[in-house]
Amino acid sequence: MRYIHFIINPISGKGKHNINKTELEKHFPKESFKIEVDYSNYKKHAITLTKKAIENNPNCIVACGGDGTINEVASCLINTKIKLGIIPVGSGNGLASNLSIPKSLDKATEIIRKDNTKFIDVGKVNEQYFFSNVGVGIDALIIKKYESYTKRTLMSYVRASIASSIQFTPMQTILSFNNQIINTKTLIVFISNSNEMGYGMSLTPKASLDDGKLDLVLVPQLHFLEKITLAMSVIFNKIEKFKIAQHKLLEKISIEMPDKIFLDIQIDGEFHNFKTNTIEISMIKSGLEIIV
Structure with a gap:
């Protein structure tokens, strides 16, 4: 059973998305997936939530938000074996667009279920x-x-x-x-x-x-x-x-x-x-x- 942890920014994309645990359970059946959900409430909160989630060793942590939320989540996954998933609901969504990850919740969750991965480079500015x-x-x-x-x-x-x-x-x-x-x-x-x-x-x-x-x-x-x-x-x-x-x-x-x-x-x-x-x-x- 795959364990997937979601970090959701509730105000991304003007707060109009409907991503929550109840909605995600429709896309990740309980017989195949264990899912946990946290909500970030302020800048850098996703960092704290991700570090806590890492302690439970999920297979994947999914950032549900814009490029800022993705950055906070992904930054914690460097030098770990945990994969990053993305559900783009931000304003610009530059990284998701580059990776051809669609805004559609149905299509984005389908990508996560299939679990095909690639390694990407990471930039570092000071620390x-x-x-x-x-x-x-x-x-x-x-x-x-x-x-x-x-x-x-x-x-x-x-x-x-x-x-x-x-x-x-x-x-x-x-x-x-x-x-x-x-x-x-x-x-x-x-x-x-x-x-x-x-x-x-x-x-x-x-x-x-x-x-x-x-x-x-x-x-x-x-x-x-x-x-x-x-x-x-x-x-x-x-x-x-x-x-x-x-x-x-x-x-x-x-x-x-x-x-x-x-x-x-x-x-x-x-x-x-x-x-x-x-x-x-x-x-x-x-x-x-x-x-x-």
Whole structure:
């Protein structure tokens, strides 16, 4: 009998999903599955719940939420033999989309029942893990503003992007990777493990979750019309035609902003403030087993 533990974020996707233990029991018959369910009630609560669930040695822990919930659950499964399952009910759902895991509860639970898995790479920024992407510069400010809005929708993301474009001032940034050092003022420093950010948009459409590499997109300071062109390139997934952006493959990178004391950063679509002006980003090859 397979033991599956579900961590559900009840407010993901505007809280409109109907995922609960009663509903899940319809998809996982008692004669074949033992299921347990916990609900996360605040940021980082899923981490506590997952660590507690691990003590009971389930076959799989399923994150029911958006990229933030998935990050909290998956981060606890590194260096364990427990598989990650995903039922995507968030706003952006970038990682689930990259893995072709549908939003439909019927189809997502069918994938979990079949139990086909693959190993994906895991990114690490200082002491925190990421599975989709991290970003400093304007990307972090966009997420900070986006999280402050009551509604998390695509239009909210566009609104946050426009406001951030007006407000953000590029900062001097020193990047060390692949035996080279770049010292420049940057608008975007974006490092991705996945080919999608969410809402179907991408800065790294050729990124792979299992190639052992991270994809870096570096965009320098731009004037107004160039920012408009960049925005349209992202919306219509034509970023590779935006020649001002630099694209690099790497396994690790050091980023320093010498004019700052603390660094704002987004990790898998969640805002963080690091009490340092330097971050180290690296790759763990095949670090997580996930049901797909």
